[in-house]
Amino acid sequence: MEQDKEFHLSFSRIAIYNECPLRYKYIYVDKLPTEARSYFSFGNSIHKVLEKFYHPEENFKRKDKPPLEYLMELLEKHWISEGYKTENQEKKAKEEAKKILLRYYRENIFGFKPAYIVERSFSFELDKFKVIGRIDRIDKVDGGYKIIDYKTSRLLPKFFREIDLLQPVIYKVAAEKALSLENTKEISMIYVRFNEEIKFNIEKRFIEKGLEKIIGTGNKILDEQFDPLPNGRCSTCEFRNICPAFKEKSK
Numbered sequence: 001m002e003q004d005k006e007f008h009l010s011f012s013r014i015a016i017y018n019e020c021p022l023r024y025k026y027i028y029v030d031k032l033p034t035e036a037r038s039y040f041s042f043g044n045s046i047h048k049v050l051e052k053f054y055h056p057e058e059n060f061k062r063k064d065k066p067p068l069e070y071l072m073e074l075l076e077k078h079w080i081s082e083g084y085k086t087e088n089q090e091k092k093a094k095e096e097a098k099k100i101l102l103r104y105y106r107e108n109i110f111g112f113k114p115a116y117i118v119e120r121s122f123s124f125e126l127d128k129f130k131v132i133g134r135i136d137r138i139d140k141v142d143g144g145y146k147i148i149d150y151k152t153s154r155l156l157p158k159f160f161r162e163i164d165l166l167q168p169v170i171y172k173v174a175a176e177k178a179l180s181l182e183n184t185k186e187i188s189m190i191y192v193r194f195n196e197e198i199k200f201n202i203e204k205r206f207i208e209k210g211l212e213k214i215i216g217t218g219n220k221i222l223d224e225q226f227d228p229l230p231n232g233r234c235s236t237c238e239f240r241n242i243c244p245a246f247k248e249k250s251k
């Protein structure tokens, strides 16, 4: 099974496992094919545009271009068409992306500073596991660093579950262990559809709890504990047609 050679943990793997171990198995152990989904394409397109816009060497100042023109040019260049069911659906999504970026631009262009690092992959060892991931953007701030993660979800969370806090915990540990950034002052998630920034203060106790959760999840995966866990997202799960728990629930 995949664990032998390439097994690693990441925030998304841990979140998927904790939401439903069987869905994790279908994706990462059985490697069942999944359809391209438009919301992944949408999110990846926005991420790529912002990566380039803030890129230390490729931002609009370095390119000597009017910023808004450059932003829209980046959207054309990096738009991902995969997963849209019709031309019209894709057209509407692109219009929405333009509106989101325009609003983001208007509210953030004042005081623009290029990032220190963009799209940086990391990996670190934890217990017997390798944890991997990628940070969208790291800025230099007074006396340290700020880690930024872009979110393109349609919902602005009202609260964060324990599992959601794992992502900033992983970033904090990765910054120190994998990227040698000693002083992470801030970790924030920017919900670009709302231009809303949520900041996390990751205290030591959260880190300890988070690392325990990661190790616990890894051990359950190695033990092949893959029971289904029906949840609120079953109706959109790509495996509902083959999942015994979903069939049972729908009777």
Ligand code: SF4
Pocket: 020, 022, 023, 228, 229, 230, 231, 233, 234, 235, 237, 238, 239, 240, 243, 244, 245, 246
């Ligand atoms: S349908 Fe629900 S229970 Fe079944 S695999 Fe998907 S998420 Fe898990």
